[in-house]
Amino acid sequence: MNVFQAVTTRRSIRKFRPDPVPEALIREILEAARWSPSWGNTQPWEIIVVSGESLERFKKANRQQLMDGVVPEPDTAMPEVWPDVLKRRYTEIGKKVLTTLEIARGDQEARLRYTGDMFMLFDAPCLILFCVDKALCREYAMLDVGAIQHALCLLVHARGLGSCILAASASYPALIREILPLQETKAVIIGVALGYPDGDAPINNFSRERANPDEFTTWVR
Numbered sequence: 001m002n003v004f005q006a007v008t009t010r011r012s013i014r015k016f017r018p019d020p021v022p023e024a025l026i027r028e029i030l031e032a033a034r035w036s037p038s039w040g041n042t043q044p045w046e047i048i049v050v051s052g053e054s055l056e057r058f059k060k061a062n063r064q065q066l067m068d069g070v071v072p073e074p075d076t077a078m079p080e081v082w083p084d085v086l087k088r089r090y091t092e093i094g095k096k097v098l099t100t101l102e103i104a105r106g107d108q109e110a111r112l113r114y115t116g117d118m119f120m121l122f123d124a125p126c127l128i129l130f131c132v133d134k135a136l137c138r139e140y141a142m143l144d145v146g147a148i149q150h151a152l153c154l155l156v157h158a159r160g161l162g163s164c165i166l167a168a169s170a171s172y173p174a175l176i177r178e179i180l181p182l183q184e185t186k187a188v189i190i191g192v193a194l195g196y197p198d199g200d201a202p203i204n205n206f207s208r209e210r211a212n213p214d215e216f217t218t219w220v221r
């Protein structure tokens with residue numbers, strides 16, 4: 001798989017096979033991902049790889065928080081207002097997911113069940129959490145985290161694994177600190193669920209859209 005193929009064929013995986021991801025494979029991926037660029041080669045990312053019993057505990061507790069109506073308080077605040085065009089895209093992907101799963105828009109129970117599955121990290125056998133020290137300039141360090149996170153998703157894909165970047169995994173940092181070795185001085189930026197994709201699942205195969213480059217590119221000659 002060359003880089004063009006990796007970038008254009010990677011997609012978010014929302015149904016995983018239960019097979020565990022061998023630790024050697026994750027190490028190989030991290031060995032490669034560490035070559036991602038960062039400001040001044042500072043490499044500010046701190047990564048927690050979670051699997052096994054600890055992950056099972058976290059997944060269930062994360063879902064429970066959602067079901068209990070606990071208000072998410074991510075270390076990195078999520079935007080509440082979007083310009084219309086971005087909001088439309090966000091709504092579109094939500095619709096696509098529901099249609100693919102044959103969940104009617106008005107079926108609140110099924111929708112909550114799906115959101116619960118998301119907070120269960122789609123039952124992925126592995127979670128990679130990306131964190132940075134709270135003392136750093138967060139916005140800038142997040143550029144670096146974005147770079148390594150995408151590299152990891154591509155490398156994962158190149159090795160036949162699947163990933164889903166999940167804000168839903170970082171919604172309750174207090175819970176993460178309770179279950180996982182994350183100090184108060186560290187901020188969770190985002191988590192990536194990974195595992196072997198269920199290749200046949202419609203949720204892993206629906207068509208996705210992107211804006212045409214002309215819509216977001218200005219050429220200056």
Ligand SMILES: Cc1cc2nc3c(=O)[nH]c(=O)nc-3n(C[C@H](O)[C@H](O)[C@H](O)COP(=O)(O)O)c2cc1C
Pocket residue numbers: 010011012013014093118164165166167168169190208
């Ligand atoms: C910062 C970030 C957070 C995301 N959080 C979620 C999430 O909580 N749940 C989810 O199903 N997908 C999540 N995604 C995946 C996006 O929905 C997905 O990348 C987007 O729809 C484009 O689809 P693709 O990844 O299949 O190309 C997230 C992606 C990013 C970059």
